[in-house]
Amino acid sequence: MRTLAIETSCDDTSLAIVNYEDWFFDIEKILLHSQIAEHTKFGWVIPELASRLHEAKVIDLVDKLWLEEIKKVDFISYTCCPGLPWSLLVGRTLANTLSLFLNKELTPVHHINWHILSILCDENIKNIQFPFVALTVSGWHNNLYIVEQDILSPDLKSINKSGLDTLATYIEELQNNYSLDQDDLITKVWNLKFTKIWFTLDDAAGEVFDKVSRMLGGPYPGGKWIWDKAKLWKKMNFDFPRIWLKKKEFNFSFSWLKASANYKIQEIKKEIWEELDEQTICSIAYEFEQAVVETLWKKLLKSAKHFWIKNIALVGGVSANEELKTFITNHKEKFWINNFYTPKKPLYSTDNAAMIWVAGIIENLKDF
Ligand code: KG4
Ligand code: ZN
DSSP: OEEEEEEOSSSEEEEEEEEEETTEEEEEEEEEEEOHHHHGGGTSOOHHHHHHHHHHHHHHHHHHHOHHHHHTOSEEEEEEESSOHHHHHHHHHHHHHHHHHHTOEEEEEEHHHHHHGGGGTTOBGGGOOSSEEEEEESSSOEEEEEEEEOOOSHHHHHHHHTTOOSHHHHHHHHHHHHOOOHHHHHHHHTOEEEEEEEEBSSOOHHHHHHHHHHHTTOOSSOHHHHHHHHTTOOOOOOOOOOTTSSSSOOSBOOHHHHHHHHHHHHHHHHHHSSOOOHHHHHHHHHHHHHHHHHHHHHHHHHHHHHTTOOEEEEESGGGGOHHHHHHHHHHGGGGTOOEEEOOSSHHHHSSOHHHHHHHHHHHHHHTO
């Protein structure tokens, strides 16, 4: 099953042609044009500019993929929401036009759900164990989800709970016990259910990375820049708050951390009467990053333990942060976590069309 996927929800214009065969999600071609260079001078994404840049770039990308290749796909998927309205409209218009002229089915895809499914890029679905708790963390969203297979029959539900290990075993059990045919099985297996359990009450973690980067004189987006600066830190005893870590509170809040970083920077500037030196910038970047990372990994692992779920996933732009992944990997056993899933490449962490097709394919398999 092949699909063309289109992503234009924010500041990346991305098209991908991909193939699904034998349980494996294989990316054949992916094109990505980042608008960062155009937005960085404003320090934030300018919505009107974003939609104009998408419009200027999409046809270019269609040309690069070749119409001949696009003609061979089985259906077209595109990001329908959430995102910048006019930017989404560019992707939707392209998808509708191609669908009309090439006579292809259309599948609209939810941006956050496909961030979660980015763990399937270049992956065999049989290696993924359900249910899992997913932390989606990027420039806009900072949520915790439970992702499970929505099995409608109560009997099948009890089989799922009894702790079947992998999807492969699960399918075997279903086949043996219920003599379901292949089509029936696939319908059930692909009925994924996403339940949002907790979220941020103010800023997302990526957003505070970007804002603190700006306070320190760094670029937009600032996550990677802060991470690079943090590697060069020297101990200077800055102490930033970890919000709601001690309380039994699973929601997130980052605005006080952002304000603390701002106060600290202003305080130092007043003392020295000039711009921050490199060592101070690196140390603030490090202490700030530690505060975000500790909040994220602890809340993810604690919430999995709270529900007795033994599998977790970390997705979205901030999942490109190696420090965060290392903390989760080093602490997961203490929280009885068996599997930790995260996108295989940094490219799959941030916005791109590869995930759209995974979600698009799964949507289509549901009605297979
Ligand atoms: O998922 P994404 O590409 O776009 C949104 O849906 O927002 O995420 C972008 C966010 C930005 O805030 C960026 O600063 C952050 O991901 N980010 C990082 C890293 N790479 C990107 N944050 C921390 N460490 C990184 N290495
Ligand atoms: Zn995103």
